[in-house]
């Protein structure tokens with residue numbers, strides 16, 4: 001796979017997602033980091049985003065609810081380079097009906113090399129990094145070369 005780079009902007013487009021048993025943990029984390037997060041642009045799956053907006057007053061662009069396609073919408077935005085970070089508190093103790101969508105979202109976040117936090121300690125490390133509010137260069141698949149090679 002040929003690679004290229006992409007620059008994540010200073011003001012990051014951050015997706016916030018939590019499964020039901022992890023929503024309180026994510027809400028607490030967002031409340032504790034309200035000031036920092038308000039300097040970035042927030043996206044979320046449907047229920048998570050509405051709960052965050054209601055509890056914190058932060059502006060959140062909410063997709064569909066996860067089981068209704070929200071994970072897929074977030075994944076598509078990552079593939080298109082329209083999101084720069086994913087905070088996804090997924091539930092390690094309970095199955096969800098849309099497990100394939102969850103796997104697909106995590107897969108795309110890995111493929112497109114955006115920073116991902118799946119728990120509070122990693123989320124804390126991400127927001128305390130100086131890079132959180134700076135441009136960051138990441139390494140991504142070179143899609144044009146990928147396509148050209150397949151069309152030969």
Ligand SMILES: O=C(CO)COP(=O)(O)O
Pocket residue numbers: 017018019020044045046047048049064065066067070071102
């Ligand atoms: O199911 C989710 C992530 O997989 C989250 O969806 P909601 O934010 O709508 O609960």
